[in-house]
Amino acid sequence: MGRAKIPMEPITNPRKRKTTFNSRNNGMIKKARELATLCDVKVSMIIFTEDQETPQIFPPGDHDKLIRSIDVYSRTRRTNPESIKCYTLSDYYADRKMKVEEELVKEKKKNLEAKFPSWFGFLDSFSEAGLREFAVGLENKIVDV
Template structure:
């Protein structure tokens, strides 16, 4: 039967926290050593001890030789400067990307629906002669002018209707 699951929360008792830190640090150092030997890797680990009220936190490194730590850190810096780092994504980046993709998909779908519902180009126009294109242009200009006149008349009627309503309301108000 194995150990029970450990709750991951801050250990309230400072002495117990320090004891746990010492044991876990020792285990982590051993794992780093084993990892470097078994896989023939350069491994570096930097651990700051827990905050203490009477002094600053202790610094622990593996390997313990400071020159070796500096060599590994410089090797890491050199390798990351040679090749551009891959962009790291956090949750907000992921959601922003998904939102953008959804907006693009919606835009494309609406555009396709609009083009299917209101086609703007007829392939037959490609084979029109210059005279036929001129006639089409004149017909479109005539339709456009007719539409403008209709719109102007509707606006005039609407304005007259509003004026009539205002006049009627003024009469009602005067009779009261």
């Protein structure tokens, strides 16, 4: 049995909102740590809340890493903005739509080939000379008809 879907709207109950924030925040930090460790990539996060005077930073205690990451991002953005990929929800849906359309085209092609076969398996074993001889035979039959 799965979990119930949570509607994507702000939580009005402050206590429930704080609890949800803490659990999801911990989950995000855990995922960032796993991503950095398993894939050997640099991951930085800044988390702002109205309750905190200073933002929460990942990796914790290493402000220099965060500043270096921001500098690399800024430099890359200025020199080569096309190289930075921002993957948005619309990008996700566009990719998903493209995959579904490709799958649909493959299935339509498979159905068409099943309905109207265009190649006979026995032709695979023919040599070039054999195929030419077969073509001449077909032409003769067309002429006879």
